[in-house]
Amino acid sequence: MRKDGRQVERLQLPFRVAFHISMQSVRIRFWRSVITAAGTVLGIAFLVSVLTAMMIQRNSGAITDPSERYRMTWLVIMSLLVCLVGITNAMLMSVTERYKEIGTMKCLGAYDIFIVELFFIESALVGLIASVIGWFLGVFAVVLIKLFSDGFKVFGWISLGEIFLYLILSIVIGTLLSVIATIIPAQVAARMPAAAALRVEV
Amino acid sequence: MAVQPQTNQTSATGTEYIVRCKDVVKEYMMGTQVVRALNGVTLDIVRGEYLSIMGPSGSGKSTLFNMIGGLDKPTSGSVFINDVDMAQLDAQELAFLRCRTIGYIFQTFNLIPVMTALENVMLPMIFGGLSTDEAIDRGIELLKLVGLGERLHHKPNELSGGQQQRVAIARALANNPQIILADEPTGNLDLRTGKEIIELLRQLNKEQGVTIISATHDLKMVDVSDRIVWIRDGRIDRVEERAAVEVRVGDVEGTPG
Numbered sequence: 291m292r293k294d295g296r297q298v299e300r301l302q303l304p305f306r307v308a309f310h311i312s313m314q315s316v317r318i319r320f321w322r323s324v325i326t327a328a329g330t331v332l333g334i335a336f337l338v339s340v341l342t343a344m345m346i347q348r349n350s351g352a353i354t355d356p357s358e359r360y361r362m363t364w365l366v367i368m369s370l371l372v373c374l375v376g377i378t379n380a381m382l383m384s385v386t387e388r389y390k391e392i393g394t395m396k397c398l399g400a401y402d403i404f405i406v407e408l409f410f411i412e413s414a415l416v417g418l419i420a421s422v423i424g425w426f427l428g429v430f431a432v433v434l435i436k437l438f439s440d441g442f443k444v445f446g447w448i449s450l451g452e453i454f455l456y457l458i459l460s461i462v463i464g465t466l467l468s469v470i471a472t473i474i475p476a477q478v479a480a481r482m483p484a485a486a487a488l489r490v491e492v
Numbered sequence: 493m494a495v496q497p498q499t500n501q502t503s504a505t506g507t508e509y510i511v512r513c514k515d516v517v518k519e520y521m522m523g524t525q526v527v528r529a530l531n532g533v534t535l536d537i538v539r540g541e542y543l544s545i546m547g548p549s550g551s552g553k554s555t556l557f558n559m560i561g562g563l564d565k566p567t568s569g570s571v572f573i574n575d576v577d578m579a580q581l582d583a584q585e586l587a588f589l590r591c592r593t594i595g596y597i598f599q600t601f602n603l604i605p606v607m608t609a610l611e612n613v614m615l616p617m618i619f620g621g622l623s624t625d626e627a628i629d630r631g632i633e634l635l636k637l638v639g640l641g642e643r644l645h646h647k648p649n650e651l652s653g654g655q656q657q658r659v660a661i662a663r664a665l666a667n668n669p670q671i672i673l674a675d676e677p678t679g680n681l682d683l684r685t686g687k688e689i690i691e692l693l694r695q696l697n698k699e700q701g702v703t704i705i706s707a708t709h710d711l712k713m714v715d716v717s718d719r720i721v722w723i724r725d726g727r728i729d730r731v732e733e734r735a736a737v738e739v740r741v742g743d744v745e746g747t748p749g
Contacts, residue, residue, distance in 0.1 A: 300584075301591055301619045314606040318647075394602040397563075398663070399591025399619040401584065484590065485563040487602055488554070488675050 303404045312411035319384070323416050326380040329471075330420035331427065333373030334464045337366050338428025338456050342448075346436055349447035370467060377471035381413065385479045392479050393487030402480035409476040410469055417468025418461060425460040429453055510670060510703050511537040511560055515569035518555050518726075529555040531726035532569070537705060539670070542697045542716060545707045547723035554675070556723060557707040561594060561673045562586055574670070591619050595664025595702075599676035601656040603648040609635060609659045610644040616666040634662040638692060654685035661692060665702070672696070674706040678713070690716055 316323045340362050347354055385392070392405055436444040518530040529552045537543055537560075547553040558564035559571050562578055571578045573593065581589065590596070603612045610631045617627040635641055638658040648656055657677060664672050674693065678686030694716040697704045706713060714720060714734075722729040 299588065299621065301587060302621055303619065307618055307624075311604075311606060318606045390600070390602055391604055394596075394598070394604065395615075396587070397590055397596040398616045399587050401587050404619075483563070485558055487596070487598060488558070488563070 301399050301401060303400070303407065308404070308407050308411055312408055312415060315408075315412055316415055322380075322384055322387070326377055326384065326413070326468075327416050327420035327423070329373040329376035329380065330417050330464045330468050331424040333370045333467065334421050334424025334460045335428040335431070336369045337463065338425050338460055339432045340366055341456055341459075342429050342432040342453070343436075345449060345452055346432065346444065346447045349449065350440070370463070374467055374471045377413075377468055378474055381409070381472050381475035382478065385409070385475045385482075388479070389482055389486045390489065392482045393484055393489070396482070396484035397487050405480045405482070406476045409472055409479055413468045413472035413476075414465050417465040420468065421460045421464025422457070424464060425457050428460075429456070508539040509536045510539040510574060511535075511705070512572040512575075513556070513559065513569070514572070516556070516559055516566045516571060517568045518552075518559065518564070519567045529726055530559070530566070533723075533726075533728055535721060535728065535731075537703065540697070540701050540703055541718040542694060542704045543706070544713045544717040544720045545705070545723060546709055546713075546720055547729070548709070551723045552726040553707050553723045555726075557673065557675060557705070560705060561596065562589055591616055592667050593670050595666070595669035595672045597657070597660050597664050597672060597674040597677045599679040601648070601653065601660050601680070603656055603659055603663075605648050608645045608647055609640060609651065609662075612648070612659055613663045613666055616663060620667050630666070631662070634665055635659070637665075638662045652685075653681050654688060657681065657685075657689050658692070661689070661696070665696065665700070669702060671703045671705060674704060674708075676708055676710070677706060678708070678710045683712075686710065687712055 344354070344359075344362070395405065433444065433448065436447075513533055513535045516530050516533045517528065520527045520529055531552075533552075533556055535556075545553050545557055555564065559566055559578075560573075562571075562573070562581075565579060573589065578586075596602075603609075604615065607615070610628070613631040613634055614624075614627040617630060618624070622630070632641070632644060635644055635658075638661050640655060640658050640662070643651060643655060648659070651659065661672075672693070677693065678689055681689060690710075690712055693704055693706075696702055706717075718734055720732045720734075722732070
């Protein structure tokens with residue numbers, strides 16, 4: 291084709307179609323998605339719970355130890371890293387489960403980049419939903435604990451504006467975390483040969 | 493969109509070859525040992541014929557099939573599709589070839605599980621640049637052609653094996669391919685459904701003029717094939733025309749594989 295000087299037409303996967311496939315994939319493989327999401331949910335819940343607890347403490351007028359701040363930052367970063375590895379692992383398993391599907395798509399003409407795109411959209415979707423759940427759990431847990439220890443005056447120490455800011459922060463960090471964790475699995479998927487479609491388990 | 497270039501070179505005898513394999517050798521590394529899966533296969537496939545590749549497992553049948561389908565590259569020798577050497581194509585050109593020139597049918601049907609029957613048939617057309625409306629129209633038309641006009645919006649797990657294979661055939665036809673490659677298309681189907689699928693393939697071969705190349709050890713295929721290529725130990729054991737085969741089915745029944 292190219293050698294004969296004939297122009298090769300570019301194949302395409304419109305975003306709308308890719309988004310539809312990825313969303314269906316999350317829906318139908320619900321439990322697999324839950325496992326992937328669990329990492330993000332836990333990581334974000336921890337981050338938000340630390341932030342919320344610090345906010346309540348600050349607003350209650352209690353004196354905070356500055357070294358405590360560093361310790362908590364360190365813990366949050368470590369927990370997010372652990373989540374990253376967890377999501378990567380879950381996504382890698384998901385890729386190996388889908389070798390036949392990926393191979394088939396390639397037999398139908400999919401470029402490597404289409405496969406990468408599908409996995410990224412999927413992980414961004416899962417990351418987004420997981421972040422919101424994680425945010426809710428984090429806030430809910432801390433408020434509940436403080437309610438038990440300090441009673442109803444806790445509500446006076448909560449700034450709703452900050453809680454909302456945490457939601458935005460959670461979505462940004464959670465989605466990013468999920469997408470970064472998918473870089474390697476998506477590459478593994480994209481390298482899957484088209485011939486994988488013909489493999490038959492014995 | 494669906495027009496195919498018909499500018500194939502013809503050989504001196506006037507026969508049009510759609511696929512030509514020349515001294516194809518394929519070696520695999522198994523640990524430290526070199527295993528020769530194909531040992532110099534030369535085979536010309538005529539446009540519009542129904543060809544079956546038969547042979548026991550481990551004979552190199554699947555390897556040859558993968559070479560013809562652009563799924564694997566030979567260690568030496570060359571495979572030409574429409575007189576284009578497959579070894580010269582880059583990844584994007586291969587993807588284009590798979591999308592437009594070849595339709596694949598698999599033993600395990602391989603429908604995308606998250607998509608409906610219609611969406612599965614539409615996917616190669618979307619890749620090929622058709623608008624959604626055009627793809628829907630052609631998808632419905634193709635599903636009707638394979639007898640599934642009533643099951644457009646069913647997911648693969650809501651369809652029987654035979655129905656799934658029909659969807660797969662419709663999908664393989666999506667971009668008007670010149671070749672349909674069928675890998676054991678009846679391997680996961682019962683006798684009667686398998687027969688129906690074979691008849692459908694034969695009908696498409698006759699009506700649409702699409703070349704069908706099938707790797708199989710289903711002897712029901714023998715009845716409809718124009719030619720049967722028997723592979724043994726990485727070489728072509730013999731090639732039989734249909735007329736000659738029909739009388740011989742009795743002997744063949746007992747061979748392994």
